[in-house]
Amino acid sequence: xxxxxxxxDLNAFLQRYGLFIYTGDPxxxxxxxxxxxxxxxxxxxxxxxxxLEALAAVKSRRPKEQ
Numbered sequence: 045x046x047x048x049x050x051x052x053d054l055n056a057f058l059q060r061y062g063l064f065i066y067t068g069d070p071x072x073x074x075x076x077x078x079x080x081x082x083x084x085x086x087x088x089x090x091x092x093x094x095x096l097e098a099l100a101a102v103k104s105r106r107p108k109e110q
Contacts (some may be wrong), residue, residue, distance in 0.1 A: 052101040061089070070107070077102045 058064065058077070061084060065076045078099065085095040 052097045054101040057098055074102055074106055
């Protein structure tokens with residue numbers, strides 16, 4: 045059964061690859077996270093399913109637009 049974006053442990057995923065991102069700017073952090081996840085996928089470090097789950101988890105952290 046596929047996990048939803050809220051069940052995917054994004055912090056554990058990032059720590060597995062030694063990625064710690066905190067700039068003090070939440071929107072900037074999200075952009076950097078997306079870039080790092082895309083790079084892991086392009087370098088064939090993660091597979092397509094993990095790539096999509098990680099991106100969904102990052103996107104779920106975006107603040108809702110009013």
